[in-house]
Amino acid sequence: MLKVAWSSIRTNKVRLLLTSFAIVIGVAFVAGSFVFTDTISARFDRLFEDIATGVDVVVVPDEPEFGNDFGEVAVSMPESVFDDVAAVDGVRVAAPSVGGIAQLIGSDGEAIGGFGPPTLGFSWTDESDLTPLTIAPENGRPPETADEIVLDVATAEAQGFAIGDSIGILTTGPVTEYELVGLANFGDEDNLAGATLAIFEFSEAQRIFDLEGQISEIAVGAEPGVTSEELADRIQKVVPEGVNSITSSQSTAEQTAEIKEGLGFLTTALLVFAMVAVFVGSFVIYNTFRIIVAQRTRELALLRAIGATGGQVTRMVVLEALIVAIISSAIGVIGGIVLAMLLSAAMSAAGFGLPEGPLTVLPRTVIVGMIVGIVVTVVASVFPAVRAARIPPVAAMRADLARTTRKSLTRRTIAGVVVTGIGALGIFIGLFTDTSEALSILGLGALLVFLGISTLAPIIASPVASFLGWPIKKAYRIAGDLAVQNTQRQPRRTASTASALMIGVALVVFVAVLASSLKGSINETVAESFPSDITASSSNFAIGVSPDFTEELRTEDAIGGVTTLNSGAVRVGENLDTASAIEPDTYEGVLNIPGADPDEIAALGATDGLLVFDDPDDENDGLPLGLEVTLEFPSGSTTTAEVVGTFEDDLAFGAFIMTRDRWFENVDPVADMLVMANAADGSSLDDAVAAAERAAEQFPNVDVQTQSDLIAEFESGINLLLGMFTVLLALAIIIAILGITNTLALSIIERTREIGLLRAVGMSRRQLRRMIRWESVIIAVFGAILGMGTGLVLGWAVVQALDEEGLSTFSVPVGQLVTLVILAALAGIVAAIYPAYEGSRLNILEAISYE
Amino acid sequence: MGTAISWRAPARVVRYLTGRMGMPAAVAVTDAKKIYGSGDAAVAALSGVSAEFEKGKFTAIMGPSGSGKSTLLHCLAGLDTLTSGDVRLGDxxxxxxxxxxxxxxxxxKIGFIFQAFNLIPTLDAHENIVLPLSIAGEKPDQEWYDTVVSTVGLSDRLTHRPSELSGGQQQRVAAARALVSRPEIVFADEPSGNLDSTSGAELLEFMRRAVDEFGQTIVMVTHDAFAASHADRVIFLDDGQIVAEIQxxxxDSILDKMKQLGD
Incomplete structure (x- = not known):
């Protein structure tokens, strides 16, 4: 049987090549995600180990328990902790350090970075055992006075800074100028993963990071004979509460874990796309094997006639699938390694420099990749294989192979509706209930919906083809007519070929609908809540906009009202929420707070109270007036305020609104998130913008935007994400298009005699190509329409589910959908190029004598 | 439909060229050689065949398997090309x-009837009959179409698909298709080979009438003496050469000749 399976693979090279492409892509994505993540972890592991050489114990304050996603909260401990630690028995050497966010001012006067890799500042220490920073002799010297600075080699090179240059540094305060005296390496690297490093003299670092008398970290080296664990325990006994003494290997592990978590989104996204690719690929595989089995009916029947059992025939087909699966999965794993290489190259190009090092290919990667490829292929081939076993031996003798197995439509309809229903239920559960497995249930539901619709698709394939084919028939008469009829003769084949495309298109439409709805909602929110002419924000979240800028702006003549908005994470009891802070004296006309009574806002200012969110659609929520609420900030400080009113927009303001004064008492650094301003009466918008920019001159990290800039920025962010998703989903669409090519190529082999006949009675090659092309277009457009319907319904459901989260608008991007259908038709034409060429090239004589 | 012009232009040239045909020979073949393979492996399917097939006549080509009769038919019909020699269809x-x-x-200019698989399964009988005209983008001559359809006796079967027709009916549809475009010549390759004797006889009877009543030229390949007896003339082929001819x-005369050639 192995021999028969193998020879069948050899004779069906081209069709199996197209099939294996689907497997290769899927497996490559699976393997690529693993290789990429493993490689990054391994490289950072090694980097941190390098850094920690010589350090045995690290003493650090506790991280905030929440709300520190962007490193907004600078944690520190009193300087006195250092003396206590240094005095512990077994400590050979110890060094304190101070760190924070420090943005460099580029030669163009603008702050460098902000979004993207972090902009870090550290204090210098002379204890070379305890610091990863080294300065090579040719690269100058460490900072010795308050006005000297050292940068990392890579940043200095990228910005064109040389020793002796004067460099501006921005922290929460105003810009300070320093003289560049040296360039440092970070371990063996020129740079730490794309971050910019500014290194200060110790007390200057304390001053600039607003940490006088405080330190951020203590690195400790142990006496010989004292283990890290032992020393960490001893130190822990002398440090105050809220300070941790951990071994450096533990610290390394924590930092690597943090990086892995940061990359978790990327890994998940890659794996999701891998799954989509594999799922679409399984349709292509299923189709190919079904057609191959149908074409080999006679051969298989002959095997049955000479004594093979049905089981043997099934095993033979599955074996064939297995061989294809093993070969293409192996290629897929190699493809995955290449993909991971491309990804890390792309990340480096985007400025996220990864540490150098080899790729990490774990046995797990290879095993999982192979298993995914093999299981999917074999499962997809099982149905066709079982069908093959049902071929009666007598079929070998039958001249006419046109077997019309008409299965009951009722059964198919019931099965399709049930599967779609269960899938829809899964989606519903995933969207509207709070289970930890919500996402998996949602995904599984979507998968079932796709399967269900592809089960139902053959029922509507024929009428849809007639409808789509009508203009084609009109335009191309017999070639068009035959094209339409060809799509209708095997509705199941047409439907499952189209279904593969449906999945990709549905996901693209879904993402497009979501993006479009999100844009609509944001537009609405911005227009409603931020009616101001101008908005100023910081290019670096952790630094924010200096309140000095806000005051400066208020002095400009061209500027009318100026107010601020701050927001961030707070904790109420066990619940995490978002709170914002406004200025009740200046908000009017600049900031709009939907559903808030002006009197209540006045009361907020007068009593320094609290406004709470009150859902207009929900009678039973909201907190009673007069209630005292205690809010905890990420910095650990708490504040208690009385509820004096309500508001209705939680998308812009979160659950609570307090005064800016109360906010500033509890956050560190003291800076504004958003500053909003209107043009003064009689001043034009341009004048106001010019005035705001003038005010921002001394604050290089402050970006001034008009309302339309702001909306455009939001939209471009969404568009970027949409573009990324679409590119990745395009892969699923490409697989589906290859599936169309495959089906057509196989159908043409099946119809060789028919094509020979058409050519014999006078059909030109051109007409033949046209026939095949339009068949392809009908299949593609059918798939696109199915996908569009599914995607719209899915999108609608998710938008409804996210209504609570502020996604208030359901918007259909009609233009994009129309483009998508046109693209699908073009894809159909492309998919038909090879089959049409093959078909038109068929030798008439061979075709009419084809067995 | 701008594309239509491009394929109709050469058609006009051909029509012009073939329009001056008035000669009795519908198709003539001169010193036809067809060699498969090369060197030592070369096999001659036709080794110098010359013949004329008169207009309005029914000619049968006979010969044992491997005699080259199918190759000759394919070359006459423009489905295959000769290694050397010439086929002239009219001018x-x-x-x-x-x-x-x-x-x-x-x-x-040419109509075909094959042994099997003559029809497009997705098209009904009517659509199959007018297929060559549809391909050319032309309308059938209604009167002629009716005549052909009623002669083959398919008037009540026109909306049936091939799978709903018997083997004999399918071959009659094929014959109607071969005639409906009024070709210069019809080539038939074992048209009754897959049919039971009654259906076969009906089909051959019909082909005979097409020659007698409509002046159709037919060239048929067969190995069946009964089928060949419907023709006006039989050409015997062996080893790629014409070895005998009966008018x-x-x-009986065919069987005699076959016996004689076999010895």
């Missing part, structure tokens, strides 16, 4: 035509 030398022009010649044959 046109087929060897000089491109694939495109050959296609048009087949569409307009106005009967089944």
């Amino acid at each position: 046109v030398s087929l060897g000089s035509l491109s694939d495109k022009d050959l296609t048009i010649v087949r569409r307009q 106005n044959p009967t089944a």
Whole structure:
């Protein structure tokens, strides 16, 4: 049987090549995600180990328990902790350090970075055992006075800074100028993963990071004979509460874990796309094997006639699938390694420099990749294989192979509706209930919906083809007519070929609908809540906009009202929420707070109270007036305020609104998130913008935007994400298009005699190509329409589910959908190029004598 | 439909070239050689065949398997090309035509009846009959169409698909298709080979009538003496050469000749 399976693979090279492409892509994505993540972890592991050489114990304050996603909260401990630690028995050497966010001012006067890799500042220490920073002799010297600075080699090179240059540094305060005296390496690297490093003299670092008398970290080296664990325990006994003494290997592990978590989104996204690719690929595989089995009916029947059992025939087909699966999965794993290489190259190009090092290919990667490829292929081939076993031996003798197995439509309809229903239920559960497995249930539901619709698709394939084919028939008469009829003769084949495309298109439409709805909602929110002419924000979240800028702006003549908005994470009891802070004296006309009574806002200012969110659609929520609420900030400080009113927009303001004064008492650094301003009466918008920019001159990290800039920025962010998703989903669409090519190529082999006949009675090659092309277009457009319907319904459901989260608008991007259908038709034409060429090239004589 | 012009233009040229046909020979073949393979492996399917097939006559080509009779038919019909020699359909030398022009010649001047798989399964009987005209973008001559359809006795079967027709009916549809475009010549390759004797006889009877009543030229390949007896003339082929010829044959005279050649 192995021999028969193998020879069948050899004779069906081209069709199996197209099939294996689907497997290769899927497996490559699976393997690529693993290789990429493993490689990054391994490289950072090694980097941190390098850094920690010589350090045995690290003493650090506790991280905030929440709300520190962007490193907004600078944690520190009193300087006195250092003396206590240094005095512990077994400590050979110890060094304190101070760190924070420090943005460099580029030669163009603008702050460098902000979004993207972090902009870090550290204090210098002379204890070379305890610091990863080294300065090579040719690269100058460490900072010795308050006005000297050292940068990392890579940043200095990228910005064109040389020793002796004067460099501006921005922290929460105003810009300070320093003289560049040296360039440092970070371990063996020129740079730490794309971050910019500014290194200060110790007390200057304390001053600039607003940490006088405080330190951020203590690195400790142990006496010989004292283990890290032992020393960490001893130190822990002398440090105050809220300070941790951990071994450096533990610290390394924590930092690597943090990086892995940061990359978790990327890994998940890659794996999701891998799954989509594999799922679409399984349709292509299923189709190919079904057609191959149908074409080999006679051969298989002959095997049955000479004594093979049905089981043997099934095993033979599955074996064939297995061989294809093993070969293409192996290629897929190699493809995955290449993909991971491309990804890390792309990340480096985007400025996220990864540490150098080899790729990490774990046995797990290879095993999982192979298993995914093999299981999917074999499962997809099982149905066709079982069908093959049902071929009666007598079929070998039958001249006419046109077997019309008409299965009951009722059964198919019931099965399709049930599967779609269960899938829809899964989606519903995933969207509207709070289970930890919500996402998996949602995904599984979507998968079932796709399967269900592809089960139902053959029922509507024929009428849809007639409808789509009508203009084609009109335009191309017999070639068009035959094209339409060809799509209708095997509705199941047409439907499952189209279904593969449906999945990709549905996901693209879904993402497009979501993006479009999100844009609509944001537009609405911005227009409603931020009616101001101008908005100023910081290019670096952790630094924010200096309140000095806000005051400066208020002095400009061209500027009318100026107010601020701050927001961030707070904790109420066990619940995490978002709170914002406004200025009740200046908000009017600049900031709009939907559903808030002006009197209540006045009361907020007068009593320094609290406004709470009150859902207009929900009678039973909201907190009673007069209630005292205690809010905890990420910095650990708490504040208690009385509820004096309500508001209705939680998308812009979160659950609570307090005064800016109360906010500033509890956050560190003291800076504004958003500053909003209107043009003064009689001043034009341009004048106001010019005035705001003038005010921002001394604050290089402050970006001034008009309302339309702001909306455009939001939209471009969404568009970027949409573009990324679409590119990745395009892969699923490409697989589906290859599936169309495959089906057509196989159908043409099946119809060789028919094509020979058409050519014999006078059909030109051109007409033949046209026939095949339009068949392809009908299949593609059918798939696109199915996908569009599914995607719209899915999108609608998710938008409804996210209504609570502020996604208030359901918007259909009609233009994009129309483009998508046109693209699908073009894809159909492309998919038909090879089959049409093959078909038109068929030798008439061979075709009419084809067995 | 701008594309229509491009394929109709050469058609007009061919029509012009073939329009001056008035000669009795519908198709003539001169010193036809067809060699498969090369060197030591070379096999001659036709080794110098010359023949003329008169207009309005029914000619049968007979011979044992491997005699080259099918190859000769394919070359006459422009489905295959000769290694050397020439086939002239009327005034046109087929060897000089491109694939495109050959296609048009087949569409307009030639009708086909194959042994099996003559019909497109997705098209009904009517659509199959008018297929060559549909391909050319032309309308059938209604009167002629009715005549052909009623002669083959398919008037009540026109909306049936091939799978709903018997083997004999399918072959009659094929015959109607071969005639409906009024081709210069119809080529038939064992048209009754897959049919039971009654259906076979009906089909051959019909082909005979097409010659007698409509003046159709038919060239048929067969190995069946009974089928060949419907022809006006039988050509015997062996080893790629014409070895004998009978005018106005009967089944007996053919069998005699076959026996004689076999010895």
